Amino acid sequence: MSGLATRRRDRIGGGRAYALIDGNSFYCSCERVFDPKLAAVPVIVLSNNDGCAIARTSEAKVLGIRMGEPYFKIRDLCRSHGVRVFSSNYTLYGDMSARTNAVFRQFSPRVEVYSIDESFLDLSDVAAALRVELALDLRATVRAWTGIPTCVGIGPTKTLAKLANHIAKSLPDLSGVCDLTEPSAYDHWLCRVAAAEVWGIGRASLAKLEAMGVESVADLRDLDPRPVRKGLTVVGERIIHELRGTACLPLELVPARRKGCAVTRSFSTRITDRATLEEAVAAHATRLGEKLRREGLATDHVTVFYHTSDHDRDDPQRSVSATVTLPEHTSDTLALIKAARLGVAKTWRDASPNRPSWRYSKAGILTNDLVPLSHSPRALIGRLDRERSDPLMAAVDACNARWGRGTVVPARAGLVGRRDWSTKFEMRTPRYTTQVSELPVAMA
DNA sequence: TCTGGGGTCCTAGGACCC
């Protein structure tokens, strides 16, 4: 037996190795790729409506800007410290994500795209002694080919790979790579990292664990898994096994078919009248139809909701939702709009002399139990005219793909008005990589 | 009339994630 094979057997996890690679401050890094002036300055990216900070570079974190912090609270801070602030540009980030994954696939054919900025790679076939070297090469290649800086965590299970990634990110001397399949690293780090950092341990679980005297990851690992199941469900039990090196979570190479789909948005201003609310809900239904058709899915019901804001403490509050059944499974925008409007009609309440209008802050449309359109049952009576609908929707989608979303919209969606309520993106950068008219310009 | 023990299915709500 070769020395390498012997060494490998000594490692926990029976030789399996997963890498978790993620983009550092991913959205901010995407912005930096296209503007070199952002390189050393603090950068943040805001959520929809320019509401909260959802990505921060290390320079911004140092200034005390927290994840999810409302922008209006930190606007002055940003101004005085020269923080560059951007609206989110999901078209750009999605495309950059695809580019990084294309690089990952050069290093391992087995890649699970876990989120827009994180992927798991199967490194089981890479000799243990070479994994760190490979990870360093992977980081350098991604950086060179896409401009995105990353960190890599390696572990015998996905949970340990996530933990390793956290360690790699928090300690600059590790050169962005941490390998917990290495027994000495495993022993060293598990008692030095807080249990709160473990994937799947949130606030509620952490409180329960603290009551049991757990502080470090090692403390959590050493709990008896079966009693833990009582307080933390099978999820908690699984985490303990994963921390011990027994893989419970397989690599998901093929994304599971989605079960539900939602389009929900806060308004940039409050809405008090029915016509505007219906217009917003119709716009969300239009977007829902696009999402369903892109994945070949269909639904036979939609739930419409709208509500006032908790932040308007002195205003009367109202929150409603209504589910509308469709005659058959469909992804037809016109059918979805009709159902969405019906949902509003069923629940709308007018203001009266002794009751002012409610000030609605958010509305949405959602559905679950999605089925593939090709398999969906068709109603015998009252069915939609699919022979007309399918080519019509295909034509609408083709136009919008070519000339941009919103080029063709159903007239009955009422989307031709001013749309004062629609989501704000006041600091959005161009879609550099997906729109010819927005290509970056280089001067030579 | 009273007494019982399982099953399944569905839903709401909690928890967590990015």
Add this chain to the structure above:
DNA sequence: TCTGGGGTCCTAGGACCC
């Protein structure tokens, strides 16, 4: 003035059935 959006999984409990 200004506080995101979109998912998944799990459990408890109710309804219903045999």
